[in-house]
Amino acid sequence: MKLKKWIIAIIVLIIVIIGGRILIKDYFFPYAHKDAVIKYSKEYNLDPLFVLSVMKAESGFNPDATSHKNAVGLMQITKETGTWIAEQMKMENFNVNDLYDENTNIKMACWYLNNLSKEFDGDRDLIVAAYNAGRGNVNKWLKNNEYSGDGKKLTYIPFKETKHYVDKVNIYYKIYKRLYN
Incomplete structure (x- = not known):
């Protein structure tokens, strides 16, 4: 018994x-928006699990999300950044309302993450920090001895929100890799 x-x-x-x-x-x-995430991750040479981690941190997978900083959609792209990305991608007839379209938002975010990856030599922490705080801030921090000892990696992120964001995306990425690899 x-x-x-x-x-x-x-x-x-x-x-x-x-x-x-x-x-x-x-x-x-x-594995939200799987087809678009896989398609554009592959097109822009990104790990789809990394893209999902950013998406989860940005919007919690809500395509209608709007932040207090006016970032919109799944990947929380600001209208200014979206307009710049559209120009760089040579997208014709781009309208900022297109950022609410899941496919467009994911495609543009993947292009942007790839663009940041090229600028920051694939350093995920720098890519994520730049996605959140802007590449200009990250480049300033890299030139400041208080935040970077070698000009290539950050030893300290002066924006608490960005530090928290980088940590959150990294945790999500570890979880996604554990669940889906």
Whole structure:
């Protein structure tokens, strides 16, 4: 009788563990907008799990999200940055309302992340910091000995919001890699 109870307990535990993993993947760390994320990640040489991590941090996968800084859509692109990206991408007839279109928002964000990756030699922390605080700020920080010892990596991020954001994206990225790799 004791053996039967142990077997039932083990089966229940396995179901809870498997169910918990499915719950975490489906509700907390979904592979949202999979087709667009895969397509544009590949086109712009990015890890799709990294793109998902940024998307989760930016909007929580809400395509209608608007921030207090007027950033919009899944990847929270500001209208000014969106207009600049559209010019760089040579997008004809771009309208800032296009940023609410999931496909357009993901494509433009992937282009921008790739552009930042080229500028910052693929350093994920610098890419994420620049996505949040702007490339100009990151370049200033890299030139300041208080924030960078070598001009290539940041030892300190002076904006608390950006430091928190970089940490959040890195945590999400580790979780996504663990769940989907």
